[in-house]
Amino acid sequence: MATLQDLGVAAAINIISAFIFLLVFAFLKLQPANARVYYPKWYLKGVRQGSSRGDERGSLLRFVNLNYKSYLHFLDWMRDALRMPEGELIAHAGLDSVVYLRIYLLGLKVFVPLMLLGFLVLVPVNVTDSNIQTGKIFGTDIDKISLTNIREKSPRLWAHVVMTYVFTAWTCFMLFTEYKTVARMRFQFLAAEARRPDQFTVLVRQVPLDPDEPISTHIDHFFRVNHPDYYLCNQVIYNANKLAKLVKKREGLQNWLDYYQLQFQRKNTERPMTKTGLWGLWGQKVDAIQYYTDGINQISKEATVERERVLNDDSSKLPVAFVSFRSRWGAAVCAQTQQTRDPTVWLTEWAPEPRDVYWRNLSVPYLQLTMRKLFITGAVFLLIFFYIIPVTFVQSLANLEGIEKKLTFLRPIIEAKFIKSFLQGFLPGLALKLFLHFLPKLLMFMSKIEGHLALSQLEVSTSAKYYYFMVVNVFFASVIAGAAFEQLKTFFQQSPSQIPVILAGSIPQKATFFITYIMVDGWASIAADIMRIKPLIVYHLKNMFLVKTDKDRENAMSPGSAGFDTVFPQLELYFLLGTVYSIITPFILPFIIVYLAFAYVVYRHQVINVYDPEYESAAAFWPHIHNRIIVSLLVEQITLFGVFAGKRAAASTPLLIGLPIMTIVFHYYCKNRFEPAFRKYPLEEAMSKDIVDRATHPNWNIKTYLQNSYMHPVFKDSEEEMD
Amino acid sequence: MATLQDLGVAAAINIISAFIFLLVFAFLKLQPANARVYYPKWYLKGVRQGSSRGDERGSLLRFVNLNYKSYLHFLDWMRDALRMPEGELIAHAGLDSVVYLRIYLLGLKVFVPLMLLGFLVLVPVNVTDSNIQTGKIFGTDIDKISLTNIREKSPRLWAHVVMTYVFTAWTCFMLFTEYKTVARMRFQFLAAEARRPDQFTVLVRQVPLDPDEPISTHIDHFFRVNHPDYYLCNQVIYNANKLAKLVKKREGLQNWLDYYQLQFQRKNTERPMTKTGLWGLWGQKVDAIQYYTDGINQISKEATVERERVLNDDSSKLPVAFVSFRSRWGAAVCAQTQQTRDPTVWLTEWAPEPRDVYWRNLSVPYLQLTMRKLFITGAVFLLIFFYIIPVTFVQSLANLEGIEKKLTFLRPIIEAKFIKSFLQGFLPGLALKLFLHFLPKLLMFMSKIEGHLALSQLEVSTSAKYYYFMVVNVFFASVIAGAAFEQLKTFFQQSPSQIPVILAGSIPQKATFFITYIMVDGWASIAADIMRIKPLIVYHLKNMFLVKTDKDRENAMSPGSAGFDTVFPQLELYFLLGTVYSIITPFILPFIIVYLAFAYVVYRHQVINVYDPEYESAAAFWPHIHNRIIVSLLVEQITLFGVFAGKRAAASTPLLIGLPIMTIVFHYYCKNRFEPAFRKYPLEEAMSKDIVDRATHPNWNIKTYLQNSYMHPVFKDSEEEMD
Structure with a gap:
């Protein structure tokens, strides 16, 4: 003490x-x-x-x-x-x-x-x-x-x-x-x-499929009947996760291309070379600029094909849509009410603002959400109370003798007295430090699996998980002294x-x-x-x-x-x-x-x-x-x-x-x-904003304003590129 | 066994x-x-x-x-x-x-x-x-x-x-x-x-008072602004609890009058007499028919005065109203949404059907509800786990020796052998039996104090309390063998x-x-x-x-x-x-x-x-x-x-x-x-019923239909009487 x-x-x-x-x-x-x-x-x-x-x-x-x-x-x-x-x-x-x-x-x-x-x-x-x-x-x-x-x-x-x-x-x-x-x-x-677009927009999930009409028309009909005075338009969501991956991959290649181009520009003598294997460490040697330019072209082509497929293939349309209304009042009403007898279809909630949408999870089927939530709850529980077990296991693997045996070429270095004592003090803690460093990322990953639709929700959900972890493993672990599962x-x-x-x-x-x-x-x-x-x-x-x-x-x-x-x-x-x-x-x-x-x-x-x-x-x-x-x-x-x-x-x-x-x-x-x-969102607030809006901008065209407000960023990017 | x-x-x-x-x-x-x-x-x-x-x-x-x-x-x-x-x-x-x-x-x-x-x-x-x-x-x-x-x-x-x-x-x-x-x-x-009136009607609680206009106008203005296309009319509620008591008292007197008139009619010789004291057992002897006729007239007068007072005095208007809409859709929207920033004013919920309203509790201030609920929860908890204590106490009082000492004139009867043994077997159980007999009424009384607004809610709430009582005092008490507080x-x-x-x-x-x-x-x-x-x-x-x-x-x-x-x-x-x-x-x-x-x-x-x-x-x-x-x-x-x-x-x-x-x-x-x-109430259901209604009865006057649908029964009674 x-x-x-x-x-x-x-x-x-x-x-x-x-x-x-x-x-x-x-x-x-x-x-x-x-x-x-x-x-x-x-x-x-x-x-x-x-x-x-x-x-x-x-x-x-x-x-x-x-x-x-x-x-x-x-x-x-x-x-x-x-x-x-x-x-x-x-x-x-x-x-x-x-x-x-x-x-x-x-x-x-x-x-x-x-x-x-x-x-x-x-x-x-x-x-x-x-x-x-x-x-x-x-x-x-x-x-x-x-x-x-x-x-x-x-x-x-x-x-x-x-x-x-x-x-x-x-x-x-x-x-x-x-x-x-x-x-x-x-x-x-x-x-x-x-x-802002999200003031007029409601996210509709679990749109039931109609074999006779495309999903967009179906949504149109439903809201025209049930919100006749307020419904404006809808934006169906495409499953663009594959396209997003391609675009991301292209960005990575573009970085490498930039790097080699800069190198070439500065040295100005020989064209830089790279290897085709993992991280440019293995494989055949090729001209780097050419290699990455080819790669980018290849992926761009793939992306264009995929983009066409997504936009034209009905099966890539998700049963989810952003539905927009003529007034904030109409959107507030739709977001707060139940639409049909069956509370598992036509689910409405406020749309997050476009930046806040976590697009990947829009493709998660709604009925999986409960199972996902349950699964993640169980996983978080295990993680909080038993995380120490795998960490200890890794620690036991990471002792010096084990490493020496497996990686014999390292032996001369490890046997040096100073390094040895340093490593012996350092290695056991390393596994724990690494774990704690990656813990927030792991928890964020778990929250993503849970299927939240907005980044804000993801952060709140991750923070809850992290809080429980800290309370158990910092507060109670210090107080009761013992691993969490013993508590x-x-x-x-x-x-x-x-x-x-x-x-x-x-x-x-x-x-x-x-x-x-x-x-x-x-x-x-x-x-x-x-x-x-x-x-x-x-x-x-x-x-x-x-x-x-x-x-x-x-x-x-x-x-x-x-x-x-x-x-x-x-x-x-x-x-x-x-x-x-x-x-x-x-x-x-x-x-x-x-x-x-x-x-x-x-x-x-x-x-x-x-x-x-x-x-x-x-x-x-x-x-x-x-x-x-x-x-x-x-x-x-x-x-x-x-x-x-x-x-x-x-x-x-x-x-x-x-x-x-x-x-x-x-x-x-x-x-x-x-x-x-x-x-x-109280109706009084919505109504008063609507009234002010109508008085100040009587001729404002809301339809064009909302047209493409909720577009997957991947489409926006490729549009910009095409311009 | x-x-x-x-x-x-x-x-x-x-x-x-x-x-x-x-x-x-x-x-x-x-x-x-x-x-x-x-x-x-x-x-x-x-x-x-x-x-x-x-x-x-x-x-x-x-x-x-x-x-x-x-x-x-x-x-x-x-x-x-x-x-x-x-x-x-x-x-x-x-x-x-x-x-x-x-x-x-x-x-x-x-x-x-x-x-x-x-x-x-x-x-x-x-x-x-x-x-x-x-x-x-x-x-x-x-x-x-x-x-x-x-x-x-x-x-x-x-x-x-x-x-x-x-x-x-x-x-x-x-x-x-x-x-x-x-x-x-x-x-x-x-x-x-x-x-039915309740399909078009929403119960609004916690109407904030406006010093400049009467409550009905205030409600009118609020809903005209915030539900402009659907709002129809509102019916303010009067605090008629005192009037209801008078009417009930008059009914009691009427019963006695009927009884004596029938007696007089059948015997046809002498006018029946009654005493003015409690239950007609004590006090001055008077002509029964005259006495009760006078009593009824007296109370009728009081009721008329009270009725006028209630209807004309602003302070007897409660900050509660039944607000009706032009369509079921409008009512469904209003019932399911939040109206203003402050979630403790302008509270809307579906109106119970007129028969189902428990009028007395409409005068309970909304902010008391939490305290009432807490108080009753505590009381029910005590009742469930400790009811046996007062019952045992009454049982200990109700032993024969105690009764003999206090009510000495009963001694000769009690001392008779047969009666004594009967009473000794019977009395201890009596307190418990009486308690169990009155328990549902007691629980219903508690639910009424909780402030539920509909008879249906009262019954459900009472049934919950009774269920907990039975589970603890029948099921667990038999299983664990011991009074509830020992469990x-x-x-x-x-x-x-x-x-x-x-x-x-x-x-x-x-x-x-x-x-x-x-x-x-x-x-x-x-x-x-x-x-x-x-x-x-x-x-x-x-x-x-x-x-x-x-x-x-x-x-x-x-x-x-x-x-x-x-x-x-x-x-x-x-x-x-x-x-x-x-x-x-x-x-x-x-x-x-x-x-x-x-x-x-x-x-x-x-x-x-x-x-x-x-x-x-x-x-x-x-x-x-x-x-x-x-x-x-x-x-x-x-x-x-x-x-x-x-x-x-x-x-x-x-x-x-x-x-x-x-x-x-x-x-x-x-x-x-x-x-x-x-x-x-899903909007789709409301809308489809509205559409059918409009098609079959295009000229139906909804306003006259809803005008007095939610009137305190006590006013209806007195109106009938005046007819």
């Missing part, structure tokens, strides 16, 4: 390393050559322009910033990041990003008062008692200022009961106002938005009344561990995040080997997005830690607060200057965030039950029963009050 | 008593004087007419049936009951009644094949093993033909595993086809129905993995108890039901003291309804017993089948000849029935886990895990596939 001093040292190390990261970042971002890495958003907006490569005009200044003054203000980006007002930020980066940043603010709003109260009320109460000093139990400095130091049956516990109610009430109050604000922001955002056994074989006791037994002892975790995983990782090491390297590599035109350079930027699928779970885990420890060990709160404040500044900077979100869901993810904070409250309350029972506080323990009831009632209240705002 | 012989005797007693009840019924129903008790439905339909009291025409034949031939066919009613085809029955008694009868048929369809398979496969397998014969465990004759007789680790258990899958699959298949049929019947029924303790302190073991330990032993229960509670109670003792007595009493005109006699009939609130839970309990024991002790099945078949005939007779349903919900209750049978399957499967684990069948037990997964998947499939049919 760590003393306060140990923690202080750890904090100092982490703060210093974070500071070094920030210095490096400040230096890197001031170099003009890196501008497209650190300010891509402004290039995409067209505010910044021009090439940052100086080969045409040749000047050192285009690469390196020699103005020493600018280095003096190396922390100004923080001030700049905080300066942009929220309204402007919504216009600049969209509502999703702004609401995402508000989660950090919410954390501060919740935890700062909790910390103040904790240090003003609970710490003095704890520190003046003497459970540890009297030697009844063993404890560290941190335990002395936490609930552990309260003696059994002490009347001081009343302070904790009162504070628990105050904390819960404050958290709920903050959650409530935040939910209300986000719901209001969402409606304002939707109301203020420009005209499962513990929980299943204990009576429900024992669970709070188990939690109470170990949670207070793990406070120092989690404080260290917050510093290493939280503080340091944010500081590393802002440096954008990977995009920096990738951009410069691309710039070196692939970029020929300014448009190529535009494409070489990879602004990325906030990555809600991994960012939300991490944040939610910190909320869980903060809530669970707020009463037991308030000393953890300042560390979380530092994390939240620091992350808020850093990610606000990234949102303003870097990220380019792939879609805009108007904060549709908020209910998930809210629900998980509610769960954190419940975990806290169950733990406190156990702690109080352990302190034999017979008088005060029953009072705690009010907390989960209060929390659950609050949850349902919020659900009823606010969740519909994120799921439905 | 009972032997087969004991059970035979019990069965014989129950069959004989049921037969006697049927004989008495056959005799009673043939007497013309009882016709309005046993055939009220036909009087209400106008098929039977005329008075059955002979005082004007004076003939014994009007009272007693002297035709001996008719007594010979005393069981013909069974044939007659089964004769009416289903289609006709729907037209005669409504869809609710027909689907209710189908539950019994469903039970037969499920359990008859299960019984055959059980007796052909499982019983031979069980009876040829020798767990009991070898004296390893103690067991009765019934245990010898049940799973108990299988030895540990016996390979014979494979037969039971296979049969469990077969039984579950068969039950699910039957549930599926039944759900499908009922959903289809519901749609056909709705499509075939005549025009709670058992379940809470055991680990989840122990629950199947506990169930498995006692369920097989309780088979004989439940067989007796089925005979006493099931067989005998149905036979008693058909005699309609209470309505018979009440009718003749009313006939004697209150009936003056034929219209009075019409009112004196109390056909009643099937009483879904108490009938469903009983049926569902039998489904639970049948499913749970189908594998363990198939011997229970014949008893359930006899019950179901007998009940089917009896209640079909009652539905045809007696019941007059208060409302028609088009089988809206079906999902509840379906869900509870699913729960029965799950209880069965959990129990089997324990039984197999107890038999140490290590190879076959894991195979059982597939059952609950299969069942839950099936449940969700059915929920998605069929439940919307009971909750929403």
Whole structure:
């Protein structure tokens, strides 16, 4: 167990390393050559322009910033990041990003008062008692200022009961106002938005096939009859997954062609050669430019044939369509109602915005969805509780002796003393590190199999899976100490009344561990995040080997997005830690607060200057965030039950029963009050937007506007190419 | 434990008593004087007419049936009951009644094949093993033909595993086809129905108050803007609860007046006198006819004043309205969509049909509903698990010594030996009997407090509460043996993995108890039901003291309804017993089948000849029935886990895990596939009915038709009176 001093040292190390990261970042971002890495958003907006490569005009200044003054203000980006007002930020980066940043603010709003109260009320109460000093139990400095130091049956516990109610009430109050604000922001955002195809469009699934008429006509007839005054047109969806693959393959070849052409252009002496085998490593040697040009032509031909086939073959039409209406009111009605007796056909839901559609999954048969969901749920369950088994297996394979035996030619290298000891320390962890690195991608892959139709849904679904993984394998695994599947056994074989006791037994002892975790995983990782090491390297590599035109350079930027699928779970885990420890060990709160404040500044900077979100869901993810904070409250309350029972506080323990009831009632209240705002589009809103639209653009031709709005991007690409 | 012989005797007693009840019924129903008790439905339909009291025409034949031939066919009613085809029955008694009868048929369809398979496969397998014969465990004759007789680790258990899958699959298949049929019947029924106000009407709750305009105008404006093409009119609801009370009080006085006028008419000598105090037992003596006439006049005046106040005072208008639309399509759209940003105002839902509205609860503020629901949930929980405490308390008060001390004048009576022993045996049970008798009324009262707006919802909600009560206090209380709150303790302190073991330990032993229960509670109670003792007595009493005109006699009939609130839970309990024991002790099945078949005939007779349903919900209750049978399957499967684990069948037990997964998947499939049919009105259906309507009645004036369709019955009554 760590003393306060140990923690202080750890904090100092982490703060210093974070500071070094920030210095490096400040230096890197001031170099003009890196501008497209650190300010891509402004290039995409067209505010910044021009090439940052100086080969045409040749000047050192285009690469390196020699103005020493600018280095003096190396922390100004923080001030700049905080300066942009929220309204402007919504216009600049969209509502999703702004609401995402508000989660950090919410954390501060919740935890700062909790910390103040904790240090003003609970710490003095704890520190003046003497459970540890009297030697009844063993404890560290941190335990002395936490609930552990309260003696059994002490009347001081009343302070904790009162504070628990105050904390819960404050958290709920903050959650409530935040939910209300986000719901209001969402409606304002939707109301203020420009005209967009998805406002008029409904996604219809499970169109029943009619042997007598083509699918498009069938849809036409159905909606003409059942929505006579509002129906406008429909866009049938083609199964273009094969075509998309071809186009993607062509893009890959095009990259190689560009690379060799650039090489040839620069050296100007001999034509570059390549090998026809895998990754250009094996096989016959051929002229590279010729080889890739041929390949591209070949695939282009295939793509053209496939494109014709898809567009003309009836069997490639999916029983899915985007159906558009004359007014937003008509679309809102269709999306919210049931069309026929059989609730498994003619299913209507709001269409995601065109960018947000995940086209591949439109071809998933609807009736498979339940089975897919079930299968993935089972797989995620296994992954969460038993992932450690394959990892351990790989670790056991990856020992040095095994590798030496199989790959004998490596023996001289491995036997070198220094390398051997390094590998022996490094290899066992490698499998786990690799697994954890690829975990979000694996979970995203699983979510894709589940069959979600929009990228926004995919990210939310992945974030849920990742959250469960972290709660079980970071939180409970540290608390209960043991592999996840052993926890499962513990929980299943204990009576429900024992669970709070188990939690109470170990949670207070793990406070120092989690404080260290917050510093290493939280503080340091944010500081590393802002440096954008990977995009920096990738951009410069691309710039070196692939970029020929300014448009190529535009494409070489990879602004990325906030990555809600991994960012939300991490944040939610910190909320869980903060809530669970707020009463037991308030000393953890300042560390979380530092994390939240620091992350808020850093990610606000990234949102303003870097990220380019792939879609805009108007904060549709908020209910998930809210629900998980509610769960954190419940975990806290169950733990406190156990702690109080352990302190034999017979008088005060029953009072705690009010907390989960209060929390659950609050949850349902919020659900009823606010969740519909994120799921439905009220008719009044639709109607008022329609009325304004009709008044301002009486002659607007909606039909041409919507004609090709929902076209598979692969067709758009090939159309552009043909132009 | 009972032997087969004991059970035979019990069965014989129950069959004989049921037969006697049927004989008495056959005799009673043939007497013309009882016709309005046993055939009220036909009087209400106008098929039977005329008075059955002979005082004007004076003939014994009007009272007693002297035709001996008719007594010979005393069981013909069974044939007659089964004769009416289903289609006709729907037209005669409504869809609710027909689907209710189908539950019994469903039970037969499920359990008859299960019984055959059980007796052909499982019983031979069980009876040829020798767990009991070898004296390893103690067991009765019934245990010898049940799973108990299988030895540990016996390979014979494979037969039971296979049969469990077969039984579950068969039950699910039957549930599926039944759900499908009922959903289809519901749609056909709705499509075939005549025009009804509720097809065009939506109930709007939480109308926000506007200080500038009256509520009706406010509603008008809102819907004119947001449903411009379909909105027709609205009917604001008045808080007429006080008026309704006055009207009810007047009816009570009218009854007394009728009674005294009849007395005076018959005796013709002296005017009857009454006392002004409670129940006419205390107080001043006055002329009865004068007294009640004055009372009625007084209350009529009050009612008129109240009526004026309600209709003219704005504060008696509730923020609730029935809003009608020009077409069914418009109403279906409004009912299924969200109207405004704030999901707690302008709430729309389908209006119940006018008869089905529970007017009192329309005045319950919407925001109280959650609190009410929570409060009632808590109360029901306490009632289910702790009802035995107050009952025991009353029992302890009601001992003879206590009564003697307080009511000393009763001492001589109580001390008489015979009476004393009778009372000592009788009193302790009395409190419990009274409690159980009033339980459904208490639960209905609780459901009313919950704030449901329709009688159909009230009955479904009450039936759920009653079902939980029976499952805990009949099923689990018998199985685990102990008061309900002790079970709670058992379940809470055991680990989840122990629950199947506990169930498995006692369920097989309780088979004989439940067989007796089925005979006493099931067989005998149905036979008693058909005699309609209470309505018979009440009718003749009313006939004697209150009936003056034929219209009075019409009112004196109390056909009643099937009483879904108490009938469903009983049926569902039998489904639970049948499913749970189908594998363990198939011997229970014949008893359930006899019950179901007998009940089917009896209640079909009652539905045809007696019941007059208060409302028609088009089988809206079906999902509840379906869900509870699913729960029965799950209880069965959990129990089997324990039984197999107890038999140490290590190879076959894991195979059982597939059952609950299969069942839950099936449940969700059915929920998605069929439940919307009971909750929403598809636009296609609405549109096609609209189109037919427009074609057949192009000039129909919908506005006058809907004008006063949703008027509080109390206004209708007083209007009739004024005519």
